[in-house]
Amino acid sequence: MHYEGMMIRPPSEANSILLQVTLGCSHNKCTFCGTFREKRFNIKKDDIIFEDIEFARKYCQRQNRLFICDGDAMIVPQKRLVKILKQIKDRLPWVERVGLYANTKGIGMKTDEQLKQLHDLGVKIAYMGLESGDDQVLKDIVKGADSAKMIKMGKRVKASGIKLSVTVIIGIGGKKRSEIHASETGRVLSAIDPDFVGALSLMLTPGTELHDQYERGEFELITPKQMLEELGLMFASTHLSNGFFHANHASNYLPIRAKLPEEKEQTLELISQALNGKLALRPESMRAL
Template sequence: MESSFRDGRSISTRFDRYKDILMQHEGTIIRPPNEGSSILLQVAVGCSHNKCTFCGAYKGERFRIKDRETVSQDIAYAARHCRDQRRLFLCGGDALVLPQARLQEILGEIRGQLPWVTRVGAYGSAKAVGLKSDSQLMELRDAGMGIVYMGLESGDDETLARVCKHGNSEAIIHQGLRIKQAGMRLSVTVLLGLGGVERSSIHARATGQVLTRMDPQHVGALTLMLMENTPLHAQWQRGDFELPDAQGMLTELRTMLECTTLTRGLFLANHASNYLPLKVRLPSGKQAALEQIDRALAGHEPLKDERFRAL
């Protein structure tokens, strides 16, 4: 759900605004907000699942793994022009789904040609992680994979089923824990509003409980924005789905945060889609953040104008 261009260009950042335009990107390029200063190396086009009803990012794009020559050329380009960037993100809706040998080959090229890169990140669904053995996950860690971004979206299994997310909460918990056990950092994305008005409270509470069990180092809470090319938007138009308003989204955020306990991590709600930007260090900052949300709910804290909310 992060911002992207749809004409093949990458997201603009301080470092790669012009450099990545010259790299051989195809289709939609999406990256997590905190990878904004990273080298964006596209290793796959589209998403291997591409059935979630809320996501229109890759609609019309057939998933495929990019050929070796193109990826190698882009790594060589980064070696010449991206020497001030210490992190690299493997672009693709679910890059971890690539065969193990191909991932190791790519990581080996990165280590050989970009020795200054200290961390490689990628999106990894529970399905993709489940295709790797424990030893294979550790091999990826040893080869430089430092963080995996996993979409939970909701801890409510009914909501997950309705939006056609692959797997249930137990499967996502299990695979997320395997990422951590392999020694990689885990960042989990959740979507405020995904359960609609009908399951708003259930969705928020269950998601906080699942996050607590996963205990990731990072949580990214985004606010659902309906995209016209998605089945969920069509459901909304028919009146089969009711999107919570700003107050409803804030109430969900409060419930979700209240139900989330992390050993030590960041709970971020500072994405462009959110009404109230928050950056909460857990567990120490929870109470102050809850009080800030309460002020916002009472009308004493400004919310982002709809004109400035974005994917």
């Protein structure tokens, strides 16, 4: 495989074939993220991509899922993305699901018919980073979209038949906006009604603008207990018709995995027990991005 630089993928894609189609992120301005700072966004040449598909044909026959890297493959022009997906379908017929990251800009460049076409060609799940439902926080972290756009684009993905996984970040609003961030994120998640929610807990990365703001005293981190309180409020404010709320990422102090709406009350009770000191939290030394 012709991998270049750092690559990331969702935890649920741990056993997937990783096909690098883009380099970096087309937005690459979020203040909390330093993943692609050293990469200039680019779409790799088709011959390199197809060569990697041939590699997967020879050596990845036990993997029935494929994830398209890097940051936001949905932004690849439709004609090229369709060509790549057809090649995957033709050369890797055992692949049952293709996943990719999708930001609001990339989704917005697709018509409803084009999104449906991607679904029909094998794209079964898209991962969208909401981070927060609070418009002030979204502005502060330079996300590039407000909550209304997040809701609109998320609902369009779902309407196409593609399953949607939305990521949010506990603590991203800092101490000042913690409560608003939690309740507003629950509001936006409820409006989108994704299939999956993945809640991460903020870990500052040196070299990012948010880390610099913290060093200058302009951003105040919340404590582990406040993160639990924020998680509890966010979870209580989230109403999904048929989805999973995961907060079992390595960054979280209290791993939870709940099917909504069925397991809402018992999960709120679990969070309450943790807040009351009846459940042990993940030690700081065991947390990771």
